[in-house]
Amino acid sequence: MNIETLRSLQPFPTKKELDLRVRAFLYHHKPALSEGTLTILKYIWRHSVKYPGVSFSKVETIQTKTNKSRSTVIRAINCLVKKGLLTRVPTTRPNGKRGVNILVFLTDETESLPEPEQFEVETPRETTPIEKPSPDTEPVMNxxxxxxxxxxxxxxxxxxxxxxxxxxxxxxxxxxxxxxxxxxxxxxxxxxxxxxxxxxxxxxxxxxxxxxxxxxxxxxxxxxxxxxxxxxxxxxxxxxxxxxxxxxxxxxxxxxxxxx
Incomplete structure (x- = not known):
């Protein structure tokens, strides 16, 4: 598969957009995902940055790197495909035989992160020791x-x-x-x-x-x-x-x- 084809599969212009997409997905779906699926998603996500959203990771590679069974890897990918985060793109070898699948993250404008409230953030500062805690800086414990x-x-x-x-x-x-x-x-x-x-x-x-x-x-x-x-x-x-x-x-x- 040549570079132009890979670029045509790239769903996000930068890694930042990819990260926002995955974060939004996790915000909506993380409680329903197993520990194994989360581990496998982390690996695929980490190895989808050269062309943001496109992963060349083979099932065998994911299996080895995450220390999960082949069935767990396949089940996790199927889960992420079913939930609309990933899709499989088949490839063809030079001899005409079918090659490995490329995993591509899908965009979804219906899933987004909630807008955080606008606030000014100040770095917590150390204060001089005092005998009695200040109510503005200490936890309230009645x-x-x-x-x-x-x-x-x-x-x-x-x-x-x-x-x-x-x-x-x-x-x-x-x-x-x-x-x-x-x-x-x-x-x-x-x-x-x-x-x-x-x-x-x-x-x-x-x-x-x-x-x-x-x-x-x-x-x-x-x-x-x-x-x-x-x-x-x-x-x-x-x-x-x-x-x-x-x-x-x-x-x-x-x-x-x-x-x-």
């Missing part, structure tokens, strides 16, 4: 929270772009405005490094970092403000994550860790 840890906020009043799992983890410890500020901290830390996937892929790690920050708060080891501590933990976690992703990708022969 006596009922500290004793029973059951008082929660109503998530219906929070922006829809904040992942539900993060709200579930933080709602027992933070007010509405604090949950929003905490998620802004996560977005800032995410932008600090060059991760492979959108932030939605890393919610589990963000939740774990939040739990660690709450534990540190309860133990009295946070000498400055909570959000600053949480932000620092997120930056450290994301930096470690991007290193793991780079090392896991055999196509990355060199990496400038000084810019990390």
């Amino acid at each position: 006596k009922h929270d500290q004793k029973n840890n059951t008082t929660t906020v109503n998530s219906d009043f929070l922006p829809s772009y904040i992942p539900h799992s993060f709200i579930s983890v933080s709602r027992s410890f933070l007010s509405h405005s604090e949950i929003l500020s905490a998620w802004k901290s996560a977005l800032l830390a995410y932008k600090y490094v060059n991760l492979t996937y959108p932030i939605e892929w890393y919610v589990e790690q963000i939740n774990q970092t939040f739990k660690q920050a709450i534990f540190a708060k309860r133990e009295g080891t946070i000498k400055k403000n909570f959000l600053g501590y949480f932000y620092g933990g997120l930056k450290q976690m994301f930096t470690q994550t991007v290193r793991k992703e780079v090392m896991a990708d055999s196509s990355n022969l060199y990496y400038d860790w000084l810019e990390d």
Whole structure:
């Protein structure tokens, strides 16, 4: 298959448009996808950047690189095809026999990400140690929270772009405005490094970092403000994550860790 043919199959002008398409798909369908399908989608997505949206990955290659069975790979691709994210484009060998299928991401204007609220984002700043936490920078923990840890906020009043799992983890410890500020901290830390996937892929790690920050708060080891501590933990976690992703990708022969 020549270059002109490949370019004619390219559904997106840039990788950015491809990323937005996959992120929108995940926003609508991720809860219904299995762990294996998500892993396989990650691999196909990562290897569809030379011609954005066009993947040359063979089933055997995906099977080897993701450590999944052949049946799992085929089942995952069938699932993504059925849901309208991918299509198979058959190829023909020079001898006239059928070649491997090329996987092409499909555009879909009916699936989109929700528009986030417009807000100014400020980098969390460290403040000087104080004896009593400031109500503007510290999580609200009333006596009922500290004793029973059951008082929660109503998530219906929070922006829809904040992942539900993060709200579930933080709602027992933070007010509405604090949950929003905490998620802004996560977005800032995410932008600090060059991760492979959108932030939605890393919610589990963000939740774990939040739990660690709450534990540190309860133990009295946070000498400055909570959000600053949480932000620092997120930056450290994301930096470690991007290193793991780079090392896991055999196509990355060199990496400038000084810019990390």
